[in-house]
Amino acid sequence: MITASSGARITPTASPDWRQLWRDSITDGRELLDLLQLGHLADRLPAADAGFALRVPRGFASRMRPGDAGDPLLLQVLPQLAELVQAAGFVTDAVGDLAAREAQGVLHKYHGRALLIASGSCAINCRYCFRRHFPYGEEMAAAGQWQQALKHVSDDKSINELILSGGDPLALATSKLEELSRGLAELPHVTRLRIHTRLPVVLPERIDAALLEWLHALPLQKVLVLHANHANEFDGSVDAACASLRHAGVTLLNQAVLLRGVNDDAQALTALSERMFAAGVLPYYLHQLDRVQGAAHFEVTDDQALALMEAMRSRLPGYLVPKLVREIQGDPSKRPL
Numbered sequence: 084m085i086t087a088s089s090g091a092r093i094t095p096t097a098s099p100d101w102r103q104l105w106r107d108s109i110t111d112g113r114e115l116l117d118l119l120q121l122g123h124l125a126d127r128l129p130a131a132d133a134g135f136a137l138r139v140p141r142g143f144a145s146r147m148r149p150g151d152a153g154d155p156l157l158l159q160v161l162p163q164l165a166e167l168v169q170a171a172g173f174v175t176d177a178v179g180d181l182a183a184r185e186a187q188g189v190l191h192k193y194h195g196r197a198l199l200i201a202s203g204s205c206a207i208n209c210r211y212c213f214r215r216h217f218p219y220g221e222e223m224a225a226a227g228q229w230q231q232a233l234k235h236v237s238d239d240k241s242i243n244e245l246i247l248s249g250g251d252p253l254a255l256a257t258s259k260l261e262e263l264s265r266g267l268a269e270l271p272h273v274t275r276l277r278i279h280t281r282l283p284v285v286l287p288e289r290i291d292a293a294l295l296e297w298l299h300a301l302p303l304q305k306v307l308v309l310h311a312n313h314a315n316e317f318d319g320s321v322d323a324a325c326a327s328l329r330h331a332g333v334t335l336l337n338q339a340v341l342l343r344g345v346n347d348d349a350q351a352l353t354a355l356s357e358r359m360f361a362a363g364v365l366p367y368y369l370h371q372l373d374r375v376q377g378a379a380h381f382e383v384t385d386d387q388a389l390a391l392m393e394a395m396r397s398r399l400p401g402y403l404v405p406k407l408v409r410e411i412q413g414d415p416s417k418r419p420l
């Protein structure tokens with residue numbers, strides 16, 4: 084295991100504290116390339132990370148293959164010169180989030196479900212993410228004690244599912260999540276809590292005893308939608324995090340983004356479904372990329388995407404085939420392709 088040369092020592096008996104591991108993430112492109120024996124590629128890094136900082140936890144980086152410049156995990160986090168290309172149709176608010184905002188940190192686009200932008204932070208910065216442009220500073224539902232967001236949900240009795248998204252909601256301290264449960268107790272029409280998070284995959288140490296206790300005690304149905312795009316993102320530490328979440332009564336699903344160079348072949352997508360199911364996770368959505376400025380080089384055409392779905396259907400049981408969707412501004416749901 085890689086440790087920082089300075090910083091807090093981890094005692095051998097305790098499991099590492101996730102906040103410490105987060106602070107110890109790699110944020111320097113050269114360091115990441117050196118670690119992977121790819122230092123000769125450092126001159127291809129864009130200046131100032133092309134405006135979106137590199138950030139990757141060391142545990143996730145350790146799942147990358149040394150010496151492979153096309154590693155599917157590396158490509159998700161390494162700043163590229165291609166991000167500087169201004170491609171037609173790729174914009175800063177690709178999914179209309181600013182228009183759908185209804186209260187501080189609340190996006191209410193679909194019937195029955197309100198999405199709370201719980202946190203502006205993530206443990207990893209994914210190059211294809213809309214988050215590179217969204218003005219999260221003012222948009223966090225967890226600000227104060229979730230009051231504005233919960234007021235909105237309390238006033239709309241049609242909402243039966245609350246979705247914590249972000250950013251990454253599990254980037255919040257567990258004490259902040261506990262504040263939310265106190266508010267939820269006053270919203271009897273909300274019966275499900277869903278959490279959209281990449282943390283169990285990129286920093287599985289986040290699934291610690293306190294978080295599991297919080298989840299276990301929540302008197303709601305709990306769904307956790309992970310985000311993994313490639314089978315190599317899973318290892319024993321992710322399996323263990325998933326197993327403990329399931330023991331806490333959480334249903335586990337995964338959403339992936341179809342990304343050129345990362346998972347745009349039938350073998351990679353099939354292996355992803357098989358691997359996630361081995362960890363107790365069912366595939367949910369396979370997203371066509373949001374057309375976010377700086378991410379055009381990741382785009383896969385709809386024709387290719389449909390051919391990949393066909394190939395997956397011919398190789399996998401139906402329950403391991405995700406739904407291919409795209410988000411269209413103004414639609415009443417994600418749009419199936």
Ligand SMILES: *Cc1c(COP(=O)(O)O)cnc(C)c1O
Nearest residue numbers: 190191192193196197198246417
């Ligand atoms: C994607 C999304 C949801 C969840 O949609 P599901 O199809 O239920 O997964 C809810 N609210 C918003 C604003 C979304 O973008």
Ligand code: SF4
Nearest residue numbers: 205208209212250281
């Ligand atoms: S919101 Fe999800 S996709 Fe975007 S940077 Fe955070 S973890 Fe990555």
